[in-house]
Amino acid sequence: MNYWLFKSEPSCFSFQDLQKRPQATEPWDGVRNYQARNFLRDQIKTGDKVLFYHSSIAVPAVVGVCTVVREGYPDHTALNPQADHFDPKATPEKPIWYMVDVKAEKPLPREVPLPVIREHPALQKMPLINRSRLSIQPVSEAEFKVIMELGGL
């Protein structure tokens, strides 16, 4: 099993939004970055754990844990001219972009804010710190455990 961190702007889609869904699963679509796409398509597997991170707010933070419930499949929103992340280069034969489905597991009793991650000696290698723009990031088991502890789980 592997660990990941997914970023989302809460004004766009928050962990609370995910928890509210009656069916509790959500397609993680709209990712349009090749490195992130490769993780979605090739490496993220059903059962993997995901840290849900809120970005572009006053205090960015890890706020909850999700589980992957469906692994990489074509992101059909790229084919839809009406969709926000439409890509004219994508076709059904060559979809280019991929997504996975996730479901909320539990919120962290205490959010883990970015400044805390920045200063924690065991978390210095997280891409959040110097590759902050990567929206899908791998997390090591050790890092995941540290964040769980900081978050009160």
Place this chain on the structure above:
DNA sequence: GCCAACGTTGGC
């Protein structure tokens, strides 16, 4: 709102 970092585009 600013700006640094980074990714993409397009001319050559």
Place this chain on the structure above:
DNA sequence: GCCAACGTTGGC
């Protein structure tokens, strides 16, 4: 294939 110009992301 290089690189300058431009657009986007995201922290502050």
